[in-house]
Amino acid sequence: MALEPIPSAPILSTREDAQAPKKKKIKTTKVVNGVDTEVEIEVDDVPTVAWPERSKLRVLNHDIPRVDGPDKVSGAARYTHDVRLPGMVYAQILVSPLPRAKVVKLDVEAARKVKGVVHVLVIQGESTGWLGDPVAAVAAETLEAAQDGLRALAPKFEALPWSVDHETATKSGAPAVTKNGNLGKPETDGDETKARAALQASPTRVKATYQVPIQHHACLETHGVVVDYRGGTEATVYCSTQYTHGFAAEAAEVLGLPASSVTGINEHMGGGFGSKFGMDKQGQVACQIAKELKRPVHLMLGRREEFLMSGNRSGGIQTIEAGCEADGKFTGFLVQAFKHGGLGRGSLAALPYCYSAAEHYRSVQSVRMHLDANRAMRAPGSPQASFPMESIVDELAYAAGIDLVAIRKRNLPRDASWQRQLDRAAREIGWADHPHKTKPGPALGTECIGIGFGVSAWGGGGADECEVEVRIERDGSVVTACGSQDLGTGTRTYMAAITAEEFGLPVAAVAARLGNSRLGNSVASGGSVTTASLAPAVKDAAAKARVAFATHLAAVLGLPGDGFRFEPEGILHDGAKAPTAMSWKKACGTLPAEGLRANGRWVESLASRGVNCTQAARVAVDPGTGRVLVLHMVCVQEVGLPLNRLALRSQIQGGMIQALGYAISEGRVIDPVLGIQLNPNFEDYKVPHALEIPRMTAIIDDEDTRQGVIGVGEPPVIPGAGAIANAVHNACGARVRELPITPDKVLQALGKVV
């Protein structure tokens, strides 16, 4: 068979090969409950495996349909919610309907008597401390009977004073969440005197107060677990989680079993977005009931309970004063911010966000309330900072009469990728032909068109936390395994694709296994760290398997080990005298009975970190009704080395759509007098629907040529709300400073209603 000349084989030196490797310090990402934190660690300083040049990639950096797509589109994919086991009981939870209450009555006996009810568990029999605080659980033979049981409890609550809104919570003598009151100690940064002086000296100054609501993760699969414990020494927990290993370990603790005896299974999960790390109260309750009954327990939260008790993106109020020179250069920046994270501290990225001012000062305080604690939510703290930031940038630009793109470029680092991204986004959204560049359009007619911009940044780096195994069997089958989880980001697909690339195989020839705590350890999937942590470990395992396979074949065929090429045509070698070729299957047939295994760990040089993203939005506003229709959203985003362009675009578009919801319709509404949430369901809590999806342009910024993998899920969710708010103002002069931008607020901003 005719062969092309063999290029010199890449050097594949692995850690095991290196002699007493030197150490070096690198910066990496450590995620604590979904929050991306930079830390310095020491790693071996050895030459190591590298990704092939982009032009030579056959599988990666292309559109790869997800390998579990056929299961997902046919209903075959099994989620935790779908697990059915013999003897399984259904459990449901009763939660506190008020932010603080005394539990006056709970008719446990009546609930026990309900036909089908097998267990009643009182979680909190005396008083409750927040809206949604779990009170009791009922397990029954059927879902309906469990609900009957909850009703039979006929609970009676006596209201205790509460704080569920900013005004009440910050009054002196307000019902307090902690013994130190509701208002946290201010966290400050910068020099206030200098910032005030810089503002005083600025020719242009603006001051405004912005407000963001509490946003819900709104995962379609609610939080929950199926605990398979039937007595004995082993248990399996099916868990909808972003951290399969951690969940299994927590379950072991509640079940009173050694961690080694509890398996966590998470084949597919219906959304997490930062809200599903720990097992939470409902997970503990399910384990307790299973332990008691020695029967499998299915406990998935109902939709209302999901809204009340499964965390959220914190809200907040920020007052900003900012100034700029005549050329648009920011001078001073003063922020006073309050975070609304319920029982939690809330989350807010540093302001000024992405942009810098000559002098800045900020003071940030938590305001505690009797509501569930905020959790990490896709880019924790960042959309809350981006919306006021981008808004005030525009407010300054209009005040100074400067082009909206120009003022951004002026205040972002000259060498930052945002510069080219702004040009590209401006081109895609049609900025050059847009009439309102330095002042908003008039509120006339029924369709005022406006454009707005926003930028964001995220780390998305990896860490050495994943253990991957690549196995090649004698029959030619290949498995790549790690106990990680696929949140819908496409983890399973790149695990298969990276291995396929290494061996010249089609993606379908590699099985990817994940979502099982018995498999290799994996990082918790939060803060966009999974891909940059896991993909390098997969590559490392695959490369080691390739070297081992080549070494094996060299011995079998009597050829030098470094001349093998794994191509779609087969395994090729120029040979000592004549070229040889062997089919994959035939080559695998020469392996010993146990096949071939290789383990991989994180390789720093295969990952990178630091992603910039720029978005633009075009909207139509009807100044008569206040209705906002987002027509077009553009996103230009760096991604490092793209693994799967199809899944990347989906991630980017998905982020933009979540930002769209944050901008125009989403927000928890609490009635402070009644102490209830008015919209704990998908009818009243409105996420974007098909009719509101604008034209979407998701652009992978290929001018970012770094040969390292980066997580990309967070950046696209950040700048959209600011861009849309700015576009609404640009269209007709309606500056809405409180999200979501509902028609009433647009009309109010136009002075049409008071």
Added chain:
Amino acid sequence: MADGPDRNPGGEEAADLSRRRFLRGAGGVAAGGVIGPALIGASGCAAQPATQPAPAVPKGPEELAGEIEIELAINGRPSKLTVEPRTTLLDALRTRLEPALTGTKSVCDRGNCGACTVLVDGEPRYSCLQLASDLRGSAITTIEGLGTPAQLSVLQQEFVAHDGSMCGFCTPGFVVAITACLKRDPKASEADIRGACAGNLCRCGTQPQIFEAALAAGRRIAEGK
């Protein structure tokens, strides 16, 4: 729902609406919002008669109580299952059927999200708003009846090709809703497609890919490929 002439409890009859008629005639509305504690208490807590077979939906009024055995035509096969009068089609498929059909998802349980969409006599319906016992005699098609991982329908193939699912929890509902739309008109426009799945919710934000997938499938179906 496919209301026949014998399925109309409204108008002047509404005044004497009884529980049995309520079940028989207004199932969709009942499960969604009207079903009250009184009814649930009655059927769930009171002494129950033993499981008894219930015939196909009769023409006249009918009283159902306790656990009843019914037969439903699901994905072209008759299936016997035991339900309560209040059991929704969604819960019947997911928790009462053996083996369970869990491709139909339970997300909001009140007709807000479309994840539980199935076809009833070819029409897309929220299965959380249908009472199982009301559907005796109807042809029910779930996501599992449209294709299998090894043998996907044209639309399902295009969903995979265009990345129409991310977490995938909403996907079956979208596939079912759009299947019905393309069956009505393979040349459905993007506006038609958006209308067809306006009642389906996706949190990951896969809608743009879904529209592309639907248009591509429509083209293939129209061309007979």
